[in-house]
Amino acid sequence: MAILSTLVFGEVTVLDLIIFAVITGISVLIAYVAGFYLKKGLSDNLRKDEMIKIVRFVQILIILAGIFISLPSFHVDFGELLLIGGTAGIIIGFASQRLVTNVGSGAFLMLERPMRIGDSVKIGETSGTVDDIRVLSTTVKTYEGIYVRIPNETVFTSEITNYDANVARRFEYRIRIRYSDDADHAMHIIGHLLEAHPFVLKNPGPSVYVDELGENGIILMARIWAPSSEWWSVRTEMLGKIKTTLEKEGIEIPVPQRVVWFAEKTGAKEENISS
Numbered sequence: 001m002a003i004l005s006t007l008v009f010g011e012v013t014v015l016d017l018i019i020f021a022v023i024t025g026i027s028v029l030i031a032y033v034a035g036f037y038l039k040k041g042l043s044d045n046l047r048k049d050e051m052i053k054i055v056r057f058v059q060i061l062i063i064l065a066g067i068f069i070s071l072p073s074f075h076v077d078f079g080e081l082l083l084i085g086g087t088a089g090i091i092i093g094f095a096s097q098r099l100v101t102n103v104g105s106g107a108f109l110m111l112e113r114p115m116r117i118g119d120s121v122k123i124g125e126t127s128g129t130v131d132d133i134r135v136l137s138t139t140v141k142t143y144e145g146i147y148v149r150i151p152n153e154t155v156f157t158s159e160i161t162n163y164d165a166n167v168a169r170r171f172e173y174r175i176r177i178r179y180s181d182d183a184d185h186a187m188h189i190i191g192h193l194l195e196a197h198p199f200v201l202k203n204p205g206p207s208v209y210v211d212e213l214g215e216n217g218i219i220l221m222a223r224i225w226a227p228s229s230e231w232w233s234v235r236t237e238m239l240g241k242i243k244t245t246l247e248k249e250g251i252e253i254p255v256p257q258r259v260v261w262f263a264e265k266t267g268a269k270e271e272n273i274s275s
Contacts, residue, residue: 020067027066031059054110054135105156106135114160120228122161123150168201169231171224173239176217181251183210183218189249190222193241199234201225217254 035055110133115121119130121140128142138155140148163169177186187208194206204225211221222242226234243253 023069024063024066027063027069030066031062034062035059054107057135101153105152106133106137109133109138109152109156115162115165119165120163122163123155124158126150163231164228167228168204168225169228170204171226171231171235173220173222173224173242174211175220175222175242175246176214176253177220177246177251178217178254181218183220185249186220186246186251189245189251190220190242193238193245194222194224197234197238199226199230200238201227216256 035058038055038058115130115133117130117133121128121130123138123140126140126142126148128140128146128148130138131141131147132139135152137149137151140150142148175186175190177183187210190208191206194200194208200206206222206224208220208222210218212219224234224238246253
């Protein structure tokens with residue numbers, strides 16, 4: 001131990017100690033300021049306990065960096081340090097490769113913010129609500145109530161569809177009516193129902209129009225915008241209201257039908273000739 005100390009450190013003076021204390025003190029101050037802004041930036045995306053872990057991890061890294069910068073004041077022989085710790089560092093690096101990758105991916109996700117806790121998302125083949133975002137993984141609660149833990153490396157490299165990132169979301173109905181029904185009257189009824197609903201947005205507003213002349217009837221298209229948080233309830237509620245109101249007005253939704261034409265029977269008239 002004494003030989004190692006002699007190899008690595010030279011003689012330490014009072015000035016060296018003062019420089020070390022000043023640099024370390026500055027690094028502690030920087031770590032405190034960085035922690036303050038990290039808490040402010042991550043408070044909306046992470047749970048409090050996870051946020052505290054990340055902030056402390058970053059603060060420790062900053063302080064260690066400050067100590068490393070102050071080591072030359074102790075006349076440290078970095079060649080000897082690298083020789084002593086090189087082998088151990090390689091072993092630890094290989095052992096923790098996936099761990100470091102997941103931590104790094106988690107950090108990038110927190111900076112980029114493609115999703116937040118409570119958002120409805122699709123990550124790869126998994127769809128559901130974001131339940132938790134941790135340093136190493138993200139937990140998604142599927143619509144069937146199953147919790148799926150996804151490593152942050154997989155999350156970062158997958159396509160992420162966020163259904164709640166925009167404040168409004170659009171959905172549409174294709175409504176079939178008979179050719180004998182009044183299409184203008186049907187569109188007026190649908191438009192009136194949409195205007196009366198409190199969660200159907202006025203801007204952008206809904207649109208109702210004839211979209212297709214189909215085989216079994218006229219296809220009306222209704223495109224509707226609603227707040228993302230109320231999208232599902234509006235979508236399910238309005239469809240039933242439109243069906244019920246159209247039927248009350250005598251406008252029916254036709255079933256598939258076919259018109260079959262039979263050609264008239266033709267042929268020469270047979271005559272019986274007797275001799």
